[in-house]
Amino acid sequence: MKKIGTFEAKNKFSEMIKKVRKKGAKFLITNRGEPMAMLVPAVQDRVKANTAIDALIAFGKANPLKLKKGEELKSLIEEGRK
Numbered sequence: 148m149k150k151i152g153t154f155e156a157k158n159k160f161s162e163m164i165k166k167v168r169k170k171g172a173k174f175l176i177t178n179r180g181e182p183m184a185m186l187v188p189a190v191q192d193r194v195k196a197n198t199a200i201d202a203l204i205a206f207g208k209a210n211p212l213k214l215k216k217g218e219e220l221k222s223l224i225e226e227g228r229k
Contacts (some may be wrong), residue, residue, distance in 0.1 A: 148173040148174065148185075149172070149173070149174050149175070150174075150175045150177055151174050151175070151176055151177070151181065152176075152177055152178070153164070153176055153177070153178045153227070154169045156174070156186075163186060163201050164186075167186055167187065167188050173185065173186065173187045173188075173212050174186040174187075
């Protein structure tokens with residue numbers, strides 16, 4: 148991932164977008180050396196998100212929540228917050 152300052156990013160934004168789109172490049176945009184934003188391909192993020200969602204659904208199906216008689220989901224949530 149290439150680091151680039153905000154001033155340079157502003158001046159080369161179109162060029163950066165082309166590199167992200169065609170080559171999958173990633174840029175870390177900084178301001179005075181401090182990370183501010185990332186420019187990354189959106190498609191990869193969607194693929195990762197969909198993969199994570201599918202994994203959570205599969206986990207839920209393989210490990211269904213088993214409540215004891217009289218136990219409510221809300222009580223389990225509150226217990227987890229302690």
